[in-house]
Amino acid sequence: MSSVDEFTAAELLDGLPSRVxxxxxxxxxxxxxxxxxxxxxxxxxxxxxxxxxxxxxxxxxxxxxxxxxxxxxxxxxxxxxxxxxxxxxxxxxxxxxxxxxxxxxxxxxxxxxxxxxxxxxxxxxxxxxxxxxxxxxxxxxxxxxxxxxxxxxxxxxxxxxxxxxxxxxxxxxxxxxxxxxxxxxxxxxxxxxxLVTGRVSGLLRQNRLTDRIYGVLPMSHIVGYSILLISTLMHGSTLHVVAKADPAALAHAIAEEGITSLFGVPATYQRLLEHKAVKGIRRLERGKLRLMSVAGAPLDLDLKKRIEDEFGIPLLNNYGITECSPGLSGVRSEHPVSDESVGPFLPGIEHRIVDGQGRTVATGEVGELHVRGPNVMLGYYRAPELTAAAIDGQGWFNTGDLARVNGEGHLYIAGRTKELIIRSGFNVYPAEVEAVLNAHDQVVQSAVVGRTVDGNEEVVAFVQLLPGARVSTEDLKAYAAQQLTSYKRPSEVVVLDALPSASTGKILKHQLREIAIARASAKTSDVAAAG
Structure with a gap:
């Protein structure tokens, strides 16, 4: 049993300060x-x-x-x-x-x-x-x-x-x-x-006074705010503050500047390996690094193995959501795993996995994950209807994620009931990107989907244009770039004569995802053939 699992919910709350x-x-x-x-x-x-x-x-x-x-x-x-x-x-x-x-x-x-x-x-x-x-x-x-x-x-x-x-x-x-x-x-x-998230995070990662924690994930997002900023200072450690992600700077900090703990998204680790390859580095130096954690997007098992082989320590997968401050589960350092598990639930977290009728599913079966605990948000500001839809009268929060729990209590995320795209650890909601594209005077309608690439997700936009429109896909990408921050911008814009839809008019996004995947596969094949 991990030391963090020895704490009850009441013990986690006991002695907490009143303000962050x-x-x-x-x-x-x-x-x-x-x-x-x-x-x-x-x-x-x-x-x-x-x-x-x-x-x-x-x-x-x-x-x-x-x-x-x-x-x-x-x-x-x-x-x-x-x-x-x-x-x-x-x-x-x-x-x-x-x-x-x-x-x-x-x-x-x-x-x-x-x-x-x-x-x-x-x-x-x-x-x-x-x-x-x-x-x-x-x-x-x-x-x-x-x-x-x-x-x-x-x-x-x-x-x-x-x-x-x-x-x-x-x-x-x-x-x-x-x-x-x-x-x-x-x-x-x-x-x-x-505060309770900060305490649990420090216990889970066994934060020490001698730890120097790499602070690359933005404090404007929940992991950077609660786990890097608050939890680090709660446990007397040192936060190595980084304004913008740079794999070369990260490699140097690990090798030369005494970094002991790294929390990143899959893209953080993918870019480290790309940096190694581009620079022809034989092996990345581990320095004093003792702990590597990852969250924010699905973790590719090939990436996990390559990073673990590189540094000689496990890459610990975690799962959370902004509305839960964010931590819900995490692989324990004492019990690393080789699969895609996001670990057992953290102490203080109650959970249930239910089917479409709200009935609890059997162990190992996939259902919708609901959670309850002292880390669950108060609600959405100025949006009581959204809050009521997310949190029921008994305090259960609907994560909107599909999940299963195995016999050992390990959580596995099977997919998202929402259309959320997570790009480099940042949330991208298709509706926002669609709203920007739809505002273009030559666009009839658009639909945005996510596509997995190199342990990350990218944004792919499909658009239907007005008859006779002369706007190019590059024009549309430039238009979107003026109104969207970098991680929300489409990596690819595809023009279709008409978007696939049901008789109700609802756009069939599963078909678009299949097209997006097929286009990526075709490009890979073309590159391979050219080589």
């Missing part, structure tokens, strides 16, 4: 000079980071941020982003971390839906954030010790949400997904949601 920004207080007191972060060669001690959070909180308050307000922060991974998220926590405000690589349309939708009191842009770190700041008329200044922060205009119409008397139920983070309708969907995660 309180997780690092014991280390500020006991080991204040221990490094909390390393960023660009600079080390930030726990004391220095705590002082930065306090200063940022004061400045946010001076900027009119009140308890219950929403604060949107567009930034790449950075100490500044972490400090501003914790500063929001100190003020009982809701932090909304967003990727600055989102388009203007996407940023504005989140700002409008959330009713953010202020929007902040880390212009010092990326051109994308600087462009957004300029577009909204933000004034460049400092927040705490961090310069180059674009401060957007005060939203005088913003209404503060009530502050919960029970601090554990106060919203700490509002994480946005696009939603199956293409409209923004804000996942309300409480302090307790995030």
């Amino acid at each position: 920004h309180e997780v690092y207080a014991p280390f500020v007191r006991d080991i204040p000079d221990h490094p909390a972060f390393v960023e660009g060669g600079r080390s930030w001690s726990y004391r220095q980071f705590s002082e930065a959070v306090d200063a940022a909180a004061k400045d946010l308050s001076d900027l009119g941020v009140r308890p219950g307000d929403r604060v949107m922060i567009a930034s790449e991974n950075s100490v500044a982003l972490g400090a501003m998220l914790f500063a929001a926590s100190k003020l009982d405000a809701w932090g909304i971390a967003v990727n600055p690589r989102l388009s203007a349309r996407e940023i504005d939708l989140i700002g409008t839906h959330s009713g953010a009191r202020r929007a902040l842009f880390n212009s010092a770190l990326s051109k994308e954030a600087a462009d957004h700041a300029k577009r909204v008329g933000a004034k460049i200044g400092a927040v705490g010790p961090f310069g180059g922060i674009g401060v957007g205009p005060l939203n005088e119409d913003a209404q503060a949400e009530p502050v919960e008397r029970d601090g554990a139920r106060q919203v700490a983070g509002l994480l946005y997904t696009s939603g199956t309708t293409g409209a923004p969907k804000g996942v309300m995660l409480s302090h307790r949601n995030l």
Whole structure:
């Protein structure tokens, strides 16, 4: 039995702080000079980071941020982003971390839906954030010790949400997904949601004071926020902050900079191996690396074996969902597996697997996975109907995923009942991409599907054009690129005379997936024949 499995749900909750920004207080007191972060060669001690959070909180308050307000922060991974998220926590405000690589349309939708009191842009770190700041008329200044922060205009119409008397139920983070309708969907995660996930994650990975954890997954997404940022500081470890993924930098950090723990998506590991091949490296150095974890997309077993052979340690598969903060299951380091299992459920998680009529299926049979536990979200912001559809009266959350559990209690994900595409660990909802393509004046309709490629998924769009239309597929890709962040953009656009549909008019996406797969196979065959 793993040490994490020795804890009951009650024990996991016992002694938790009331707010996420309180997780690092014991280390500020006991080991204040221990490094909390390393960023660009600079080390930030726990004391220095705590002082930065306090200063940022004061400045946010001076900027009119009140308890219950929403604060949107567009930034790449950075100490500044972490400090501003914790500063929001100190003020009982809701932090909304967003990727600055989102388009203007996407940023504005989140700002409008959330009713953010202020929007902040880390212009010092990326051109994308600087462009957004300029577009909204933000004034460049400092927040705490961090310069180059674009401060957007005060939203005088913003209404503060009530502050919960029970601090554990106060919203700490509002994480946005696009939603199956293409409209923004804000996942309300409480302090307790995030804190219990942080504790379980640290226990599962046996985090130590001597650990240096590679922080490449964006804090604007749930793994980067809860597992990398919060859990690392909760256990006194050091977060090696990385603004943008770079396989060469990752290989160097593992070999030379003392990285002990890596959490990535399958594409993280795929790109490492591509880097090795391109550079003609005989073998990637393991350095002090003791733990490799993966989640966010289906794990190809060939990729798993190649990475394990390369580094000589297991690649541990995990499963979670934003609405569950995110952890639901994980392979234990003491009991690695060779198959595609995502491990046993984590402590505190109740589960049931049901058929279409809501009846529990037999062990080993596939059904829809429902879960319940202290990590399940409060709901979707300003969307009571969506919340009621996702969480029933007994607190069961419908993941929308098809799964099975074997006799040893290991979970296997069989597929998605939703049409969600997961690309490099990021959620892509077809409806959002379709809405952008359908807005083109020469497009009749479109349909978007996912296609598996090299341990990842890519976006393939099928479009039907108006008669006589002269727009090319490259024109459509360029059009989509103006309105969608990089991971949402179609890798391929295919023009059909008509999209396959049922008598009801519903587009038959399973047929489109078959076409997408066949096109990829044909290209592979052509390349092989040419070689």
